[in-house]
Amino acid sequence: xxxxxxxxxxxxxxxDFVGTWKLVDYSFLREDGTVEKPWGxxxxxxxxxxxxxxxxxxxxPAGRRHNVEKASRKRDYIAYAGPYTVEGDTVTHHVEVSxxxxxxxxxxxxxxxxxxxxxxxxxxxxxxxxxxVAVQLTWExxxx
Numbered sequence: 001x002x003x004x005x006x007x008x009x010x011x012x013x014x015x016d017f018v019g020t021w022k023l024v025d026y027s028f029l030r031e032d033g034t035v036e037k038p039w040g041x042x043x044x045x046x047x048x049x050x051x052x053x054x055x056x057x058x059x060x061p062a063g064r065r066h067n068v069e070k071a072s073r074k075r076d077y078i079a080y081a082g083p084y085t086v087e088g089d090t091v092t093h094h095v096e097v098s099x100x101x102x103x104x105x106x107x108x109x110x111x112x113x114x115x116x117x118x119x120x121x122x123x124x125x126x127x128x129x130x131x132x133v134a135v136q137l138t139w140e141x142x143x144x
Contacts, residue, residue, distance in 0.1 A: 012112070014086045017049040021119055021139035023059050029122070029134045039076065047139050049084060055093055056081035059137070091121070117141045
């Protein structure tokens, strides 16, 4: 008699995401293997997943300046929310509200991986002005 489920394997479900997660790293992974930290080493943010199937994410560099002129602003704050679904190694955020109008109504796919109390989310490869990049965000579970 063989055991069809390997010891230590776990099928990820939406309930594995439920809770509050604090941002600890925001990196760009380039095609050539280099890692870039566009917001530096100090970032702030929270990602919330509810048991009802909704998510909300807010993140920015820790030293974000509020009086920067509009012309010189880069994307230095990300905020969006909506329902989420989990399938295999992906979680999809179905955007219903967003700081970026072009994200409204989109499905933001993220590959996920758990390492202890950390959740690592990575975007699919995204064409950028200087090549292709995947954005990787590392979140740590908030426990009170």
